[in-house]
Amino acid sequence: MTVPLIERYRDRLQVPSDAEVVTLYEGSTPLIEAPRLSERIGARILLKFEGLNPTGSFKDRGMTMAVTMAKAEGAEAVICASTGNTAASASAYAARAGLHGVVIVPEGKIAAGKLAQSLMHGAKVISLKGNFDQALEIVRDLTEKHPIALVNSINPHRLEGQKTAAFEICDELDGPPDALSIPVGNGGNVTAYWKGFREYDTSPLLYGFQAEGAAPIVRGERVEKPETVASAIRIGNPARWKEAESAISESGGAIEMVTDRQILDAYRFVASEDGVFCEPSCAASLAGLIEYGLPVADDGKTPETVVCVLTGHGLKDPDTAISEGPEVVTCEADSEVVADAVFGAGS
Numbered sequence: 001m002t003v004p005l006i007e008r009y010r011d012r013l014q015v016p017s018d019a020e021v022v023t024l025y026e027g028s029t030p031l032i033e034a035p036r037l038s039e040r041i042g043a044r045i046l047l048k049f050e051g052l053n054p055t056g057s058f059k060d061r062g063m064t065m066a067v068t069m070a071k072a073e074g075a076e077a078v079i080c081a082s083t084g085n086t087a088a089s090a091s092a093y094a095a096r097a098g099l100h101g102v103v104i105v106p107e108g109k110i111a112a113g114k115l116a117q118s119l120m121h122g123a124k125v126i127s128l129k130g131n132f133d134q135a136l137e138i139v140r141d142l143t144e145k146h147p148i149a150l151v152n153s154i155n156p157h158r159l160e161g162q163k164t165a166a167f168e169i170c171d172e173l174d175g176p177p178d179a180l181s182i183p184v185g186n187g188g189n190v191t192a193y194w195k196g197f198r199e200y201d202t203s204p205l206l207y208g209f210q211a212e213g214a215a216p217i218v219r220g221e222r223v224e225k226p227e228t229v230a231s232a233i234r235i236g237n238p239a240r241w242k243e244a245e246s247a248i249s250e251s252g253g254a255i256e257m258v259t260d261r262q263i264l265d266a267y268r269f270v271a272s273e274d275g276v277f278c279e280p281s282c283a284a285s286l287a288g289l290i291e292y293g294l295p296v297a298d299d300g301k302t303p304e305t306v307v308c309v310l311t312g313h314g315l316k317d318p319d320t321a322i323s324e325g326p327e328v329v330t331c332e333a334d335s336e337v338v339a340d341a342v343f344g345a346g347s
């Protein structure tokens with residue numbers, strides 16, 4: 001039998017023993033060798049492919065915790081603001097738990113797959129004429145005034161669940177990697193990884209990346225109108241801003257920004273060269289290493305093994321993939337015409 005994440009790490013998660021565990025069998029995602037990226041970057045690159053979680057993103061690790069606790073505390077409904085993945089995950093776990101799910105997403109700015117998921121899981125989807133930061137403010141306000149549980153990553157249970165990814169990496173490598181590279185939006189995930197690594201008495205360099213048009217932490221100020229093709233990290237006022245900054249600086253790492261073009265190039269490279277299809281936001285963690293080179297530790301050592309966190313699956317965002325991919329070849333249903341398209345000049 002597959003074991004729920006909460007059961008695997010029960011001794012490191014504060015879940016009451018009589019709580020009903022709400023699970024879709026999340027976690028246990030693979031670390032995938034990436035030979036072509038490794039060659040390009042000049043270190044052993046391992047991809048922690050979080051796109052292989054049940055709803056296709058790392059959010060499921062935190063959501064099993066947040067929804068289990070909400071249910072144990074008697075909640076009947078859960079709510080979140082989201083750039084898409086939190087919404088998909090909250091909707092699925094709410095359905096599983098028999099709770100009402102409500103998700104507030106920025107109008108026209110979430111990837112098609114994520115919207116499809118929230119709708120199919122039966123959540124109430126509210127499309128806000130505003131951005132993620134405004135949605136989060138509204139959700140904070142609503143949960144103060146109404147009996148509905150907030151499952152954004154300001155909910156501490158979310159980070160508890162997400163820290164398990166650091167445990168898995170250390171368990172699998174028999175110790176920490178030299179560095180971890182990760183996309184940063186609200187800063188919840190990088191904060192959770194640091195917590196997990198510290199609980200294992202380890203401290204790899206953390207290297208965080210934001211998109212240039214949505215890089216408040218790098219710029220040191222709120223971005224009022226964040227814009228990036230990496231819609232998952234289109235966030236101008238991160239909920240875990242200070243915690244993310246502390247985690248990165250305590251590790252001796254750094255946070256930088258990458259352009260949309262660099263993100264899209266890395267997104268296509270890892271799919272076409274190493275065969276791993278992630279959503280654009282994740283590729284910020286690859287683009288950053290390609291652009292800035294490897295981080296150097298305080299002791300002057302360059303990391304040899306770097307884990308890049310691919311936070312979500314490429315299938316989440318078919319529109320970006322189709323617009324970035326090569327041309328589709330249309331053919332008459334005729335063997336010779338097709339042969340010419342396959343083998344002929346220009347093929």
Ligand code: AN7
Pocket residue numbers: 057081082083084085086087153183184185186187188189190232233279281282311312
């Ligand atoms: C694929 O779903 O904020 O720095 O509302 O979906 O922990 O916010 C998503 C964030 C990276 C950033 N990669 O993580 C949401 C949301 C993907 C993501 C991030 C997100 P944090």
